[in-house]
Amino acid sequence: MACETMAAPIERICEDLDAQVTLSAPLAKHTWFGVGGGCDALVQPRSEAALSTLLRRCAEADIPVRVLGQGANLLVSDEGVDGVVLKLDQPCFSGWQIRAHGDAELVQAGGGSDMARVMHESVREGLGGLEPMAGIPASVGGAVRMNAGGRYGAIGDVVERVTMMDAHGRATTHERTAIHFDYRHNDLPQGLVLSALFRLQSGDKAALRDRVVEIMKYKKSTQPMAENSAGCMFRNPTLPSGERVSAGMLIDRSGLKGLTAGSASVSPAHANFICVDKAGGHANDVMRLVERVVAQVQQSQQVTLQTEVVFWRRGDRAGAMQ
Numbered sequence: 371m372a373c374e375t376m377a378a379p380i381e382r383i384c385e386d387l388d389a390q391v392t393l394s395a396p397l398a399k400h401t402w403f404g405v406g407g408g409c410d411a412l413v414q415p416r417s418e419a420a421l422s423t424l425l426r427r428c429a430e431a432d433i434p435v436r437v438l439g440q441g442a443n444l445l446v447s448d449e450g451v452d453g454v455v456l457k458l459d460q461p462c463f464s465g466w467q468i469r470a471h472g473d474a475e476l477v478q479a480g481g482g483s484d485m486a487r488v489m490h491e492s493v494r495e496g497l498g499g500l501e502p503m504a505g506i507p508a509s510v511g512g513a514v515r516m517n518a519g520g521r522y523g524a525i526g527d528v529v530e531r532v533t534m535m536d537a538h539g540r541a542t543t544h545e546r547t548a549i550h551f552d553y554r555h556n557d558l559p560q561g562l563v564l565s566a567l568f569r570l571q572s573g574d575k576a577a578l579r580d581r582v583v584e585i586m587k588y589k590k591s592t593q594p595m596a597e598n599s600a601g602c603m604f605r606n607p608t609l610p611s612g613e614r615v616s617a618g619m620l621i622d623r624s625g626l627k628g629l630t631a632g633s634a635s636v637s638p639a640h641a642n643f644i645c646v647d648k649a650g651g652h653a654n655d656v657m658r659l660v661e662r663v664v665a666q667v668q669q670s671q672q673v674t675l676q677t678e679v680v681f682w683r684r685g686d687r688a689g690a691m692q
């Protein structure tokens with residue numbers, strides 16, 4: 371179905387729903403790259419019931435639905451993306467609360483809540499476990515979906531339970547014991563993260579704060595945090611020996627730091643970051659540069675890099691819920 375023909379059915383589907391609907395919405399301002407086109411409709415549901423009905427109707431009408439977090443691991447093509455893009459930023463999806471539970475404390479956070487705020491609030495309350503998320507821009511849903519993390523730990527380490535909604539609007543609950551978390555991956559089913567429950571530990575407030583400061587300091591000294599990027603573009607590959615190696619190191623060894631394609635460049639500060647000009651940048655330049663990096667690393671290091679960043683394009687169902 372062509373993009374122009376989707377706006378009308380989406381408008382009809384949303385007519386009686388408790389949701390904010392923006393047809394032909396630009397998405398660049400919703401992503402950290404700050405480039406790319408729009409979607410047929412950006413929908414911000416105001417209740418779980420509205421979200422569920424919307425999903426069911428879109429599935430029946432074969433309209434693709436994607437969920438946007440903070441857009442920190444996302445590239446939308448210059449031509450935009452078909453169908454509905456959901457943003458869970460209304461109060462029913464973006465709150466969180468702390469609950470005491472024996473010697474641990476549980477934090478319940480909506481899928482659309484800001485991971486950084488949840489982490490900082492927890493630290494302020496003397497609860498440890500989320501500090502590895504320092505310097506990782508994310509919604510709670512995006513962090514759980516990607517199993518965000520790094521050298522200090524990953525979100526999966528503290529996940530206790532995840533509540534999801536599938537493409538037909540049905541909610542399901544997944545206990546920690548049934549979820550396998552791996553490097554930037556987990557085996558949660560397709561669908562959107564409605565909320566997550568984290569198991570945190572009481573700790574010394576000052577020590578937790580110092581840890582966050584230390585992690586932020588490390589990130590600022592090694593990553594181009596102020597540039598327009600989506601963090602690491604490529605997954606760290608596993609060699610035939612079973613060893614996982616740094617994609618940044620392979621790109622650096624291939625002599626590609628500073629390589630450009632139009633408005634996109636390989637960061638001289640961190641070779642796994644592809645940055646794009648703040649003014650006049652193009653998503654298609656990023657895609658061209660990704661192809662060049664993959665080809666040149668393949669040629670010089672005999673390793674095929676896979677992207678970690680999610681790409682949304684028109685006429686392509688990648689990233690859609692159904």
Ligand SMILES: Cc1cc2nc3c(=O)[nH]c(=O)nc-3n(C[C@H](O)[C@H](O)[C@H](O)COP(=O)(O)OP(=O)(O)OC[C@H]3O[C@@H](n4cnc5c(N)ncnc54)[C@H](O)[C@@H]3O)c2cc1C
Pocket residue numbers: 402436437438439440441442443444458481482505506507508509510511512513514515516517518519520554561562563564594595599600601602680689
């Ligand atoms: C400066 C910078 C530094 C970064 N450093 C790190 C790092 O150290 N470690 C790391 O892991 N990542 C890092 N990233 C990448 C990014 O922060 C993470 O991948 C983060 O988890 C993305 O969350 P998001 O909410 O922005 O997701 P988005 O970018 O909006 O979406 C990413 C994917 O998650 C899906 N998604 C979003 N919300 C939901 C939801 N509620 N339910 C289901 N799926 C959802 C989207 O559909 C999409 O497929 C960095 C990014 C930047 C810009």
